[in-house]
Amino acid sequence: xDRERYPQPAPNKGNKKxxxxxxxxxxxxxxxxxxxxxxxxxxGFTTDIETESIPKGLDExxxxxxSSKKDEPEWLTEWRLKAFRRWREMxxxxxxxxxYEPIDYQEIIYYSAPKLDKDRxxxxxxxxxxxxxxxEKLGIPLKEREILAGVAVDAVFDSVSVxxxxxxxxxxxxxxxxxxxxxxxxxPDLVRKYLGSVVPYSDNFFAALNSAVFSDGSFVFIPxxxxxxxxxxxxxxxxxxxxxxxxxxLIIAEEGAYVSYLEGCTAPMxxxxxxxxxxxxxxxxxxxxxxxxxxxxxxxxxxEGRGGIYNFxxxxxxxxxxxxxxxxxxxxxxxxxxxxxxxxxxxxxxxxGEFYSVALTTNYQQADTGTKMIHIGKNxxxxxxxxxxxxxxxxxxxxxxxxxxxxxSGARNFSQCDxxxxxxxxxxxxxxxxxxxxxxxxxxxxxxxxxxx
Amino acid sequence: xxxxxxxxxxKDWYLSQFRLFESSLNGDAGQAxxxxxxxxxxxxxxxxxxxSKSEEWKYTNLASIVSTPFRLALGKADVPAGTxxxxxxxxxxxxxxxFSREYSSTTAGNESLTMASLPEAAKFHPELIRxxxxxxxxxxxxxxxxxxxxxxxxxxxxLVRRGAVIEEPVQLVFISTDREEQCxxxxxxLIIAEENSQVKIxxxxxxxxxxxxxxxxxxETILGPNAVVDHYRIQQESENAYHVSHSHVHQDRxxxxxxxxxxxxxxxxxxxxxxxxxxxxxxxxxxxxxLGKNRQHSDIHTVLEHAAPRCQSHQLxxxxxxxxxxxxxxxxxxxxxxxxxxxxxxxxxxxxxxxxAAVDTKPxxxxxxxxxxxxxxxxxxxxxxxxxxxxxxxxxDEQQARNVLTYAFxxxxxxxxxxxxxxxxxxxxxxxxxxx
Numbered sequence: 001x002d003r004e005r006y007p008q009p010a011p012n013k014g015n016k017k018x019x020x021x022x023x024x025x026x027x028x029x030x031x032x033x034x035x036x037x038x039x040x041x042x043x044g045f046t047t048d049i050e051t052e053s054i055p056k057g058l059d060e061x062x063x064x065x066x067s068s069k070k071d072e073p074e075w076l077t078e079w080r081l082k083a084f085r086r087w088r089e090m091x092x093x094x095x096x097x098x099x100y101e102p103i104d105y106q107e108i109i110y111y112s113a114p115k116l117d118k119d120r121x122x123x124x125x126x127x128x129x130x131x132x133x134x135x136e137k138l139g140i141p142l143k144e145r146e147i148l149a150g151v152a153v154d155a156v157f158d159s160v161s162v163x164x165x166x167x168x169x170x171x172x173x174x175x176x177x178x179x180x181x182x183x184x185x186x187x188p189d190l191v192r193k194y195l196g197s198v199v200p201y202s203d204n205f206f207a208a209l210n211s212a213v214f215s216d217g218s219f220v221f222i223p224x225x226x227x228x229x230x231x232x233x234x235x236x237x238x239x240x241x242x243x244x245x246x247x248x249x250l251i252i253a254e255e256g257a258y259v260s261y262l263e264g265c266t267a268p269m270x271x272x273x274x275x276x277x278x279x280x281x282x283x284x285x286x287x288x289x290x291x292x293x294x295x296x297x298x299x300x301x302x303x304e305g306r307g308g309i310y311n312f313x314x315x316x317x318x319x320x321x322x323x324x325x326x327x328x329x330x331x332x333x334x335x336x337x338x339x340x341x342x343x344x345x346x347x348x349x350x351x352x353g354e355f356y357s358v359a360l361t362t363n364y365q366q367a368d369t370g371t372k373m374i375h376i377g378k379n380x381x382x383x384x385x386x387x388x389x390x391x392x393x394x395x396x397x398x399x400x401x402x403x404x405x406x407x408x409s410g411a412r413n414f415s416q417c418d419x420x421x422x423x424x425x426x427x428x429x430x431x432x433x434x435x436x437x438x439x440x441x442x443x444x445x446x447x448x449x450x451x452x453x
Numbered sequence: 454x455x456x457x458x459x460x461x462x463x464k465d466w467y468l469s470q471f472r473l474f475e476s477s478l479n480g481d482a483g484q485a486x487x488x489x490x491x492x493x494x495x496x497x498x499x500x501x502x503x504x505s506k507s508e509e510w511k512y513t514n515l516a517s518i519v520s521t522p523f524r525l526a527l528g529k530a531d532v533p534a535g536t537x538x539x540x541x542x543x544x545x546x547x548x549x550x551x552f553s554r555e556y557s558s559t560t561a562g563n564e565s566l567t568m569a570s571l572p573e574a575a576k577f578h579p580e581l582i583r584x585x586x587x588x589x590x591x592x593x594x595x596x597x598x599x600x601x602x603x604x605x606x607x608x609x610x611x612l613v614r615r616g617a618v619i620e621e622p623v624q625l626v627f628i629s630t631d632r633e634e635q636c637x638x639x640x641x642x643l644i645i646a647e648e649n650s651q652v653k654i655x656x657x658x659x660x661x662x663x664x665x666x667x668x669x670x671x672x673e674t675i676l677g678p679n680a681v682v683d684h685y686r687i688q689q690e691s692e693n694a695y696h697v698s699h700s701h702v703h704q705d706r707x708x709x710x711x712x713x714x715x716x717x718x719x720x721x722x723x724x725x726x727x728x729x730x731x732x733x734x735x736x737x738x739x740x741x742x743x744l745g746k747n748r749q750h751s752d753i754h755t756v757l758e759h760a761a762p763r764c765q766s767h768q769l770x771x772x773x774x775x776x777x778x779x780x781x782x783x784x785x786x787x788x789x790x791x792x793x794x795x796x797x798x799x800x801x802x803x804x805x806x807x808x809x810a811a812v813d814t815k816p817x818x819x820x821x822x823x824x825x826x827x828x829x830x831x832x833x834x835x836x837x838x839x840x841x842x843x844x845x846x847x848x849x850d851e852q853q854a855r856n857v858l859t860y861a862f863x864x865x866x867x868x869x870x871x872x873x874x875x876x877x878x879x880x881x882x883x884x885x886x887x888x889x
Contacts, residue, residue, distance in 0.1 A: 095508070404833075406808075419818075419820065421820065421822070421823035422823065423823055424790060424793070424822060424823050425790070426821075426823070427819070427820060427821045428818075428820045429817070429818060429819045430816075430817060430818040430829070431817050432815065432816060432817075432831070433813070433814075433815050434812075434813065434814045434815070434831060434833060435512075435811075435812075435813045436811060436812045436833040437811045438805075438808075439805030439806065439807060439808055439810060439835050440808075441834065442832075442833070442834040443832065443833040443834065444830075444831070444832045445816070445829075445831040445832070446828070446829075446830045447816070447828065447829050447830075448826070448828040449820045449825060449826075449827040450825065450826050450827070451824050451825070
């Protein structure tokens with residue numbers, strides 16, 4: 001395995017100028033923004049733990065191999081294969097406002113797992129200390145910090161889950177919070193029922209790819225009437241060189257259930273671009289509520305635009321039941337390229353979809369992100385608040401769709417998309433699509449682009 | 454010929470019409486303008502008509518235009534009495550795409566204003582025709598502009614000389630008569646407003662029957678420094694007609710271009726304005742009002758490019774759709790990297806008047822300069838319930854109250870009309886629709 005180490009950069013190197021004269025509140029504020037936008041990536045380190053990888057490239061055998069390594073049931077192997085065959089016929093989407101060199105999908109390694117596979121850790125004491133160190137550096141409360149942090153962490157290291165905390169406490173309430181692979185073995189009926197029900201494997205190019213090769217991810221099930229007592233949280237980390245990361249997350253909230261889920265990402269610095277194509281599916285039944293928050297901080301590439309993560313993610317929630325609610329919150333500061341549209345299908349009457357986003361792009365980063373709100377049920381409501389900040393040579397696009405179907409009487413949407421430009425070499429763009437087929441509905445969209453001050 | 458099915462048939466059909474057109478030119482085919490035509494037909498056969506896969510045509514299904522084997526509108530046609538009533542001089546009248554001297558007044562070689570047909574203008578101002586005809590129309594990417602240019606022959610030419618201020622509005626009338634055959638016409642308009650000149654133009658499209666025909670229009674408007682052009686379009690095509698209009702505008706520093714469109718007719722229409730603010734301190738205003746009924750489909754498309762600093766643009770697009778009508782708006786504001794101090798405002802309001810009406814809107818901002826202020830706002834909804842309640846509580850019956858509110862919604866576009874006669878005419882038209 002690649003054992004190259006990258007030095008950790010000193011934060012804020014030589015960037016602070018002494019300011020004389022009157023420092024107003026405004027200049028203070030803009031200085032802060034300037035500092036943030038010129039900051040170097042702080043999480044660039046590679047962990048030395050042995051990784052078990054398969055050869056690079058993708059064909060049916062690789063899909064089968066991944067499935068067999070994970071000891072998956074026949075139906076799931078078949079599902080992966082169907083996805084793979086579909087993916088082979090699909091074309092990579094080109095409509096997004098992002099530019100990158102074509103990806104060679106045969107140059108990617110589609111599976112890598114920490115080698116401690118046979119000897120899975122029983123408790124945190126069994127976990128490779130190097131791994132714990134990594135989490136330590138990331139500031140993740142993985143050790144005995146239950147009460148202090150109030151966070152249960154299902155940590156995904158590269159592609160396989162290695163540690164899950166709080167499981168017992170949650171299971172008392174009937175909550176299932178585990179790695180996707182575990183869920184496949186322990187709760188096959190639930191997985192089979194809901195997998196692909198929100199994002200079918202044929203949905204789009206990257207979702208099809210993920211469906212074929214997904215390595216692991218998180219599974220959450222909140223039973224009827226249960227309010228999850230703590231924030232559930234997963235930290236992802238791309239580690240082994242040349243390894244694509246293909247998580248799959250599935251969250252189900254039964255009638256009247258509530259859960260708040262926090263996803264955070266960091267990746268070490270590396271020169272080659274790395275592909276990250278995740279799929280997240282949320283299902284909310286009657287009166288259920290799911291809050292999904294993301295802090296996306298993958299390696300964005302260096303100041304010249306070399307390296308960085310390609311973050312091509314499909315996230316979608318289905319408000320299946322009446323009065324259900326799904327809310328997406330995202331802070332997007334990382335990745336060389338972001339292609340991501342967390343969406344809500346508002347199927348149940350009176351269901352609510354929300355999208356709150358802050359996207360910050362600097363240097364040569366490109367982000368094309370936004371949301372889709374599809375109103376099908378009656379009296380469905382959606383709210384979109386998006387803020388984009390673009391600096392350096394970055395390009396930041398909001399792309400969103402609001403669809404009001406014919407039966408969605410009483411539907412209501414409000415969207416506000418603001419962009420800020422810092423410097424004259426970046427770009428900020430707004431591409432909303434609004435389609436209304438019901439005259440008893442109301443849609444409002446507002447967008448502004450301006451500079452500070 | 455029966456319906457056109459494949460892209461290959463589509464291409465062959467228009468190539469055959471082109472050969473027919475070429476043979477009717479009688480030796481004119483040797484002129485420089487003809488190379489423009491041949492390049493354009495070549496480009497059209499490469500492009501073909503756009504499909505709904507094209508982002509620019511996402512919400513407009515062109516199947517009915519694409520599948521109909523339209524024939525070139527040739528030969529003389531009679532204009533029914535009364536068609537030109539109330540349309541004052543000076544005016545240029547075109548019948549089925551061909552200039553009609555009988556109904557027109559021309560001024561060629563006039564010191565301040567030249568109004569002429571394109572072939573006439575080519576004699577008096579060959580250099581202007583050579584330099585500007587086809588210069589800003591985007592033949593490379595716009596299939597309809599390419600097709601129009603391929604069949605470019607007749608059209609209106611308006612030249613306003615340096616410093617001239619023309620008080621009387623210039624009227625352009627494009628009449629489509631009721632015919633058996635399904636015809637296609639290619640009206641073309643070239644407007645040149647030189648430095649410090651001012652002119653008002655009223656462009657009308659009128660169908661005299663209920664027949665199916667296709668008007669494929671291309672306009673080019675060039676504004677010199679500080680020129681002011683106030684451009685009105687009144688589209689009253691027959692209810693079964695197709696109307697696709699591309700208007701390309703090029704603005705020099707300090708110039709002001711206003712486009713105001715009233716879209717009443719046609720089964721399917723596209724009103725496209727593409728303006729480039731190419732000099733400092735220019736201003737562009739684009740307003741449209743569309744009222745859709747029955748199964749009408751209207752697509753309003755704007756692309757405003759801020760290519761120079763300190764320019765302003767204001768857009769107001771109002772759509773009301775009733776019955777099963779469909780309204781589409783796509784508005785793009787592009788701000789180039791050096792177009793600092795840009796101020797661009799775009800407002801799109803849509804009113805759905807029936808259960809089966811639909812609206813798709815796509816306001817877009819593409820900003821590459823940091824010191825700008827750009828906003829867009831879009832609303833889609835029904836008549837304000839509170840307003841309705843207010844009126845009804847004062848004893849106004851529901852239908853009347855609805856009409857008052859609908860009229861109020863539309864009248865915002867009327868307010869900015871600077872020609873009294875046009876404003877009165879459009880106001881009456883609205884009142885006829887929404888009696889109260």
